[in-house]
Structure formats: C-alpha cells, structure tokens
Amino acid sequence: MVKKTHVVWKLIPFSAVAFLGFLAVGLPLPVLSLYVHERLGFGTLIVGSVIGLQSLATLLTRQYAGRLSDTRGPKLTSLVGLLFASVAGLSYLAAGVLVQHPVESLALLCVGRLLLGLAESLFITALAAWSIGRVGSEHAGRAMAWSGIAMYAALAVGAPVGLVLYRAAGFSAVAACAVLAPLVGAATASTWKAFAVERMAARTSFLRMLRMIWAPGLGMALASSGVGTISAFLPLRYSMAAWPHAGFTLAAFGAAYIAMRLVLGGLPDRLGGYRTGLASLFAETIGLGLIALAGTPLTALAGATITGLGYSLVFPSLGVEAMRRVPGENRGLVIGAYLACFDLGLAIAGPGAGAVARSYGIPGAFAAAMATALSALILICVDSRCLRKSVPIGNQI
Structure with missing residues (x-):
C-alpha cells in the first residue's frame, strides 16, 4: 500500500494545477458583484444571476465532463477546460472595455460566466480522475479532498488579491490575471504523462x-x-x-x-x-x-x-x-x-x-x-x- 505521505506528494501537482485553474474563478468572484452593481448600475437580482450563471453551467455540463474524460482521457479534458477558463477571462476583458455600455458589458460577463462554468466542470472533473489514476482508486477519497482544498485555496488567495487589483488598477487587471493563471496551469499539465481511467x-x-x-x-x-x-x-x-x-x-x-x-x-x-x-x-x-x-x-x-x-x-x-x-x-x-x-x-x-x-x-x-x-x-x-x-x-x- 502506498504510504500517506507518498500519496500526498503525488497529489500536490494536480492540486497546484487545479488551484491555477480555479484562480480564474476566485480572482474575479468578489469583484463581479461590485463591478455589476457599482460600475454598471444593475440591481442585486442581476448581480446574483450573474454570479449563479457559472454554477448553473457547471451543473448542466457535469455529466458531459465525466463522459469526455472517460472517452478522450483526463489529460485532454483538463487542458480543454483550462483553455476555456482562459477564454472566459478574455470575455471579462472585453466586458471591462465596454464599461460605458452597461448592457453590452453585462452580456459579455454572462458569456464569460457560462464559459467558466463549462471550464470548471471539465478541468476539475478531469484532474480529479487523473489524480485518482495516479494514486490508485484506494486513495480516491483523499484525491477528491485535495481537489477541494485547491478550489478553496484559490478562493482564499484570489479574493483579496482580486479586490486589491480592482481597487488599484480596475476590472481589466483582474480579468488579465484570470486569463493568465489557467494558461500557466495548462502549460504545466501538458508536460505530464496521461493516465487511463477505468470506465x-x-x-x-x-x-x-x-x-x-x-x-x-x-x-x-x-x-x-x-x-x-x-x-x-x-x-x-x-x-x-x-x-x-x-x-x-x-x-x-x-x-x-x-x-x-x-x-x-x-x-x-x-x-x-x-x-x-x-x-x-x-x-x-x-x-x-x-x-x-x-x-x-x-x-x-x-x-x-x-x-x-x-x-x-x-x-x-x-x-x-x-x-x-x-x-x-x-x-x-x-x-x-x-x-x-x-x-x-x-x-x-x-x-x-x-x-x-x-x-x-x-x-x-x-x-x-x-x-x-x-x-x-x-x-x-x-x-x-x-x-x-x-x-x-x-x-x-
């Protein structure tokens, strides 16, 4: 049986990539409500709907992500997800450029939230499956736990950093970081050996x-x-x-x-x-x-x-x-x-x-x-x- 410490060391790289991917979520998350409400001038119902769009997209694509990971492999699925996360950041960038046009800016934010929901579903599901393939199914619970740690670490780090960037340099600076972080994760994961996942x-x-x-x-x-x-x-x-x-x-x-x-x-x-x-x-x-x-x-x-x-x-x-x-x-x-x-x-x-x-x-x-x-x-x-x-x-x- 693989020792606990050895399992953890094998899981850390996957958690690091999941962390980088989820920074695309964590960095803009506390900023979005301020941007939509204070800069674009929309009410709290619109604010909540924009925030909720990502989770709705994740919910609707969860089965698709699992099937893609099983049929095409977790490596390809995670890389596609990370790239979609970066594209979502580009949509945020475009929304920031159109701040003087609230409706158009809001529409681009909604597109970004939907893309990010799909991206999260793909890379979180695939990285979890990939990490389980690396450490063995007997350590599946620990692998899932470390996936969760990566997600909330990205929230814990991304939230204050995102707000500091927003106050200092505006929404576009936050969006730019949301573009770059998952790209770094994709570049890292692209060098790893793929692992087959049992159907x-x-x-x-x-x-x-x-x-x-x-x-x-x-x-x-x-x-x-x-x-x-x-x-x-x-x-x-x-x-x-x-x-x-x-x-x-x-x-x-x-x-x-x-x-x-x-x-x-x-x-x-x-x-x-x-x-x-x-x-x-x-x-x-x-x-x-x-x-x-x-x-x-x-x-x-x-x-x-x-x-x-x-x-x-x-x-x-x-x-x-x-x-x-x-x-x-x-x-x-x-x-x-x-x-x-x-x-x-x-x-x-x-x-x-x-x-x-x-x-x-x-x-x-x-x-x-x-x-x-x-x-x-x-x-x-x-x-x-x-x-x-x-x-x-x-x-x-």
Whole structure:
C-alpha cells in the first residue's frame, strides 16, 4: 500500500494545477458583484444571476465532463477546460472595455460566466480522475479532498488579491490575471504523462441515483446554497456598510475551510457522516447568522470564519452517507449525482439571495442563507433518526 505521505506528494501537482485553474474563478468572484452593481448600475437580482450563471453551467455540463474524460482521457479534458477558463477571462476583458455600455458589458460577463462554468466542470472533473489514476482508486477519497482544498485555496488567495487589483488598477487587471493563471496551469499539465481511467462497468439511470441519495444530496444543495451567498454578496455587505477589508474576510472563510480539511478531514470516516455533518451544519448556521446580524466588520469576520469551519466537512460528511446508499460498482455515478446537488445549490444561491436582497436588503439575504443551512440541519437530523429505526438503505437495494 502506498504510504500517506507518498500519496500526498503525488497529489500536490494536480492540486497546484487545479488551484491555477480555479484562480480564474476566485480572482474575479468578489469583484463581479461590485463591478455589476457599482460600475454598471444593475440591481442585486442581476448581480446574483450573474454570479449563479457559472454554477448553473457547471451543473448542466457535469455529466458531459465525466463522459469526455472517460472517452478522450483526463489529460485532454483538463487542458480543454483550462483553455476555456482562459477564454472566459478574455470575455471579462472585453466586458471591462465596454464599461460605458452597461448592457453590452453585462452580456459579455454572462458569456464569460457560462464559459467558466463549462471550464470548471471539465478541468476539475478531469484532474480529479487523473489524480485518482495516479494514486490508485484506494486513495480516491483523499484525491477528491485535495481537489477541494485547491478550489478553496484559490478562493482564499484570489479574493483579496482580486479586490486589491480592482481597487488599484480596475476590472481589466483582474480579468488579465484570470486569463493568465489557467494558461500557466495548462502549460504545466501538458508536460505530464496521461493516465487511463477505468470506465464504469454498470450503467444506472442518473435520476434513479438521485432518488437513492436524495436526503444527503438535498442537504448538500441547501448547505452549498447558503454558503453561495457569501461568494455573491459578502463584498456588497461590506461596501454598503462602509466596512474595509472584505477580501480579508473572504480569505478567512477560505483559510478556515482549508485548515479544517487538513486537520480534521478524517472525522466523517471515524465518527460517521451524519454525526459529523450535523455538527458541521450547526456551525455553518451560526456563522451565517452572525454575518446577517453583524453590526461591525469584526462580527462579520467571525461569522465567515465559523461558516468556513463548519462548511468544510459538510461535503465529505454527507458524501459518505450518499456512498453508503448505492452498490460499490456505481460509486462513480453517485459521485457525479452528488456533485450535481452541490452545483445546484450554488446555482440557485446567487439569484435566490439577490431576490431576497432586493426586498429585504443584503442582511436579509444572509438571514435567508442561515435558514437554508438550518433546513439542511433539520433534514439530516430527521433522516438520521429514520435510518436508525429502519433497515440500512444499502441493504434494500
């Protein structure tokens, strides 16, 4: 068996490329809400919709990305995805040039968000499959964990850097970095040896798979929807309250997420998925509530940090429960279905929070986010009790 330290060293290059690719997401993310609202003059519903477009595109292309990786190989798929991410940055650049024409600029931003959603689906899916091919299927969980670390590291680093660039040199500077980062990742990955990925032996309906995992899947969708409000509206929360250092608060969220994954990432396996998930969702609910009620930037910082600590283990915790509900030969498909639930939550977070913010203000959007996290907590609590009173679902299939 490959030692843990050797596995980690093999995974780090894949995480580094995923980090570079996801910088195309993390750098512009806190800037987009400010640019659309303050420079282009659109309302919070439009802001949320622009943010949510990327996750919607990722959701709709998740199956396509997996099929392309299986048939054409993860190397080609990841390179195509990284190049699409760079093209999305070019679309942002064009939008920045047309800042005096708000409708045209907004349209180019929407094109960029859709391209970035496709790009993320391609390179994240392919790099995960590629890394699993490198370390072996027995280390698939650790490979997926490191993929998540790379994504949130890019958010933690990209958010403050993006805001600094925006304040110092404008939106075009942020867009230029979003063009370059995935190109560096593509150049790096192009030098690696390709690894074949085993195709899924058994075929099962995607809808049937969703029915099997509906409880943890819906819980994940609700949890990610709540956290998606941070990405879409935390910079506006700070801007409207005239608070400084919104980027630092986003970085604190990302850093807390990463630290929890690194230090306590094995808790779902040791304590059980639902037990860990309940504690994690409780922390997420408290954190989002603090942001909604915050009267000072320090309180909002504390709320974002607590949210990051809680949300970090929601994905692996509920994922463990989803995996237990299906036969082993369908694990590849259940991962895709579970990721689709994650994407769905992020896709509805932007426009949903934007609609609430239009009627009740930005703090109201975070109160709604707290309510979605609380709903996930209640759902998982009820389903956990039902499982204890019945035959394990995996034995019924």
